[in-house]
Amino acid sequence: MAVEEIVLLNADDEAVGTAPKAASHHRDTPYHLAFSCYVVDTEGRVLITRRALSKRTFPGVWTGSCxxxxGPGEGLRDAVLRRLQDELGISGVSLTxxxxxxxxxAVAEDGTLENERCPVVRADVxxxxPVRRNPDEVEDAEWWTWRQCLDLAARPEASPWYRLQLAELAPLGEPHEWPDAGTATLPPALGW
Structure with a gap:
């Protein structure tokens, strides 16, 4: 099995190298590339997940969909589609x-630092x-109303990145109303 690599970034969000994912997350995690995705269905519900209890970082916290x-040389679109399939068995989505x-x-209870440039996308379904969760990645997956999502942001069982993202997403309205922000401000290290 190949070792998963992350893309390391400088202060200008330019790629400056790669490193093994597992060995790179610790108390002094280098700044690196990531993403978050919110799956929204045509009824306006959002797929909210709870991270697997076996995850080394932030186990058991509730967060966005995926x-x-x-990976090195992988565009945002391809990375999101790969992880949606791997974690939730979801394909055939439209991304924004x-x-x-x-x-x-963010710092976990065990002192592990998350230090990420983390563009956020919406996946419409x-x-x-159907959701087929990978138990190595996802403990629970539930369709929630936007009100429930907003309420979660105020609770300690929510991931720190979820709380920060919801602070920016809430003013944009209901999830199906979130405007397309384009790709011009994606980091230089990441294509669409």
Whole structure:
């Protein structure tokens, strides 16, 4: 099995190298490329997931639908589609860039630092889209109303990146109303 690599970034969000994902997440995690995705169905519900309890970082926290790390040379679109399939068994989605400039730092209870440039995308799916969660990645997956999503942002069981993202997404309206923010402000290291 190949070792998953992350893309390391400088302060200008330019790629400056790669590193093994597992070995790179610690108390001094280097700044690197990631993404978050919110799956929204035609009824306006959002797929909210709980990270697997076996995850080394932030196990068991509730968060958006899917997150991950684009591999070296992988575009955002391909990375999101890959992880949606791997984590949730979801394919055939339409993607929209909603927070292309999002970045954050957060420290887990064990001291592990997350330090990511993390563009946020919406994946639109028909109501009734089946979800086949990968138990190594996802403990629970549930379709929630936007009100429930907003309420989660105020609770401690939400991931820190979810709380920060919701602070930026809430003013944009209901999830199906989030405007396409385009790709011009994606990091130089990441194509669409």
């Amino acid at each position: 997150c991950g790390h684009p 860039s909603v927070l292309p400039a999002f970045q954050y730092r 028909p109501a009734g889209t």
